[in-house]
Amino acid sequence: MGTVVIFGLVTILAIFGLLRSLKDKNFFGAFFAFGTLAVFGWFTVMTVLHHGFPTGH
Known part of the structure; x- marks a missing residue:
């Protein structure tokens, strides 16, 4: 989940x-x-939609 961060x-x-x-x-x-904004912004949105927000342990 560090990827989305x-x-x-x-x-x-x-x-x-x-x-x-x-x-x-x-x-x-x-x-x-x-x-860069388009590519990484798209990856950010899709990662959050697919995997959800990162949780703290």
């Missing part, structure tokens, strides 16, 4: 990277940040 952190960092790239008008960086 790691995917979630990468997704959050991709959001910040996308916003910063757009602010700096770095469209090449924004393209890759959006790709």
